[in-house]
Amino acid sequence: MTERAQVRHTPNTEELLSIAEMVWASYLDPAGDHPLVVDADTWPGVAATDVVATVAISGAWDGRVLLSFTPLAAKRAAAALLGLEDAQDMGDADVADAVGELANIIGGSVKSLMSQPTVLSLPAVHTGPFPDMGGEVCRVSGTWRGEAVCVAVHEVAAYVGVSRTGETSQ
Amino acid sequence: MILARIARQLGFDVVEAGNGREALDRLAELDSVPELALIDWNMPEMNGLEFVAAVRRDARYKAMTLMMVTTESEQSQIVRALAAGAHEYVIKPFTPDAIVEKLALLGLVKNGVKV
Helix, strand or coil: CEEECCCCCCCCHHHHHHHHHHHHHHHHCCCCCCCEEECHHHCCCCCCCCEEEEEEEEECCCEEEEEEECHHHHHHHHHHHHCCCCCCCCCHHHHHHHHHHHHHHHHHHHHCCCCCCEEECCCEEEECCCCCCCCEEEEEEEEECCEEEEEEEEECCCEEEECCCCCEEC | CHHHHHHHHHCCCCCCCCCHHHHHHHHHHCCCCCCEEEECCCCCCCCHHHHHHHHHHCHHHCCCEEEEEECCCCHHHHHHHHHHCCCEEEECCCCHHHHHHHHHHCCCEECCEEC
């Protein structure tokens, strides 16, 4: 007989929202004119054209932090990080750098909530849906300047084996 | 990209590198020793901590100010970086003002402009 046991702290939606709001206030909306509008009900899911950045956290806690923007939101994020008004001229490389850096920052803040020691991976950026990894533990989704945005945390499951004598093993 | 923008706005000439190994190579190519290095921790090939240690071992770069700018927020990591030779440590997310303030404390910026 085996059962799945949660032995480590996992972030909750409130913590993730606090982190996302801090990142928006620091980099994407310092003037407070265009905040992240959280509305889980209207989020359409990650589209095939969305820009997605993923960082992995591994060690005492194993999981992924994922960030998705529509292409326009990703360009606007890149422009904001570069201090530019016009998002239209943002190239793919700048957009990937920007979204990757934002995932790095959000991932680092999530990592600081976890049991230690943990290690943060470099960000990986791709276009299209979140990888199918299951285990979503929390999500903040909504819109930024009218464009769909999502931040999610997925946990890699830890399984604890329970013997007939009640002794556990991992 | 954010740090490069802030540094340029302050009046610094900026040379960027994608990892510590590349940064050491770029340093060796320069005609003069930079005043300042802004260093992330998590980088491929050679991470920020290793870069700080490498720079500190090299007498040519004795005058460089080294500032870690990173998501690593654990006390133990901060201690490791400072022990390795970093002069300052900034945790992401940061505001541009926080960077400017730190650089002012280090004597590299005054009234929002590079000294």
